[in-house]
Amino acid sequence: MTPLDSDIAHLLAGSMLLVSFLLLYQDRMFALLNFFALHACVLALSVGWQAYLQRAPHLYITALIALAFKGVFIPVALHRIVVRLGIHRTIEAVVSIGPTMLIGMALVALAIVVMLPVTATEGVFVREDLAFALSVLLLGLLMMITRRNAVSQVIGFMSLENGLILAATGARGMPLVVEISVAFSILIAFLVIGMFLFRIRERFDTVDLQALDMSRGEASGGEA
């Protein structure tokens, strides 16, 4: 692996971390979805680069899944759900943006402090990749904790899973089973989430009249 190769890998992994921070301070639903799509695309690039470096063609499948499924399909689907539920205007945050960003930076520092000494015997690439991956994971966790809204919690969870895939592909020669299964389990997870959102919407439709009115009013506003 030449220095340039690992620089590119670091650039891509670092960009994912950057996008994680961008995700953290979005307060509008559609912007959040767009940035999540970007997150997944950067992940796809990063995994693709790993596939090239490790001469591991099966990783291209993982990259493709990240790109097509999480970069395109899920953001589009969530976009439609958000429009239909009429929740596109605001994202309720439990902790406001400023403190959240500070906590996020502290978490990244923590990830670096924890990971670098532990992986001292590994190659330079694996070490930093894992530190980035743990940072992305912790930021995803932070996002899930600080947001009340179901859709942004789901986005937080998926960005967390992106961090996991970054870690799994960084570990040399980790067997195919895991990558495919990770991607597959995300698919299942999303099916479940989709079902939930469907049912939650069903509740909106049938029980809570006030929510129904609100939902209708805002949904038409969103389509306009």
Next chain:
Amino acid sequence: MSPGFGNLALAGLLAVPAGGAIILATIPRYRVSAALNVAVCALTLSCAAALYAHRPEPSLYLLVDDVNTVFLLVGGLVGFTTSLFSAGYIAHELETRRLKTGDLRFYHAMYQLLMFAMNLALVANNIGLMWVAIELATLTTVVMVGLYRTNAALEAAWKYFILGSVGIALALFGTILVYLAAEQHLGEGMTAMAWDHLVRRSAAFDPALLNLAFVFLLLGYGTKVGLAPVHAWLPDAHAEGPTPISAVLSGLLLNVALFALLRFKLIMAGNAQVLSPGPMMVTMGLVSLVFAGFMLYRRRDIKRMFAYSSIEHMGIITLAFGLGGPIASFAGLLHMTMHSLTKSAIFFGVGYVSQLEGTQRIADIRGLTQSEPLLGWLLVIAVAAIAGLPPFGVFTSEFLLVTSTFARAPWLAALLGVGLMIAFSALALRLHGLAFGDSPRRHTLHAWRLAPMALHLLLVAAAGIYLPGTIVSWFRHVASQLG
């Protein structure tokens, strides 16, 4: 011990519930599907029993050893009796229109998928495969918790889903770290994820990496076990889902997550330089026990109360395995078996109670021994058993644990004893209101519907009075392997 027959049994253990799930998803008539559900569970149980006698050769993916056969047999038995209970339970849910026939197709398919996922998690040799199986088990239970689609059920399912997924994500990160530690010595690829290879070679692994991995695994799988700081999903999921699922959750799924934790504990135990996993597990177990003991006092919902009791008992079991040594591990294993049987029996009883009384609120349920004597008294016996009264098996295991702890760490034994007493008095207090006093109502429940509950209690009582020599030597052998 013929490996050929063992392979067949192993294939059956996985293929029967998986095939059952597909078939049950297509059967519209609920009577047929409930009967088929029972038959499939019986077949799975017989496969598990066959595996006890005939072990297949281990492969890189699957492994049957002394430890997981215990879990498989307990799982198969409780799965089977719960399917019997479930048949009666859902008939009532259909009559009262809480569920529709379409829901039941889904319910039965998910029940078998859960059995498949749990069996796969138990026999998996590959730590990645084990993770996938536990994730699958989580997802199936999430959708079943949300089955009633009330706001409370959806909220409980959502909470369970989010917390369970975070737990499972942390566990995957831990799994990746274990692979990294192994990959330096076992080479890239499958062998570095095969548990039996990992255990044999773990002495050479990088201790710092293993330490970090275990912290993630303990938090991750600990969430699924329901240990105290990360237990928040458990009471809601138990209270809002269908009662057979509460029984399976408490009786089986918590054990499977604990089993995963034990697998990694053994990897840690092979390396002399790592932090000992024991004290971490003891601390989490003790905190769960004491915390859940106090929480038992303020419960208003009967299923939620017994869910907290599950947290308490998983705490005791984790503490026992964390303590280690032949006696404590034996006690942990026995307690796990007894808790599975007793707690599922309690949930069978509670399921009938909430159906007959039409409520889960403790304050609204009174005088069960008058309104439905057989059910009431069985529930009294079951709660006495779970509270740790002699002559039941739970008493035996708790007594063994307390005495062995007392010999090694008296302070810990004192704390353990206090925790047990807190939980005991909370249960005694609630039981009095539930079971005794005057009740204007009179119910009639077919005696055969109480058979699964009676069978469990009979086994628990028998184990407390006289534990057969074969079981003692079997558990002792397994305990020696658990370290």
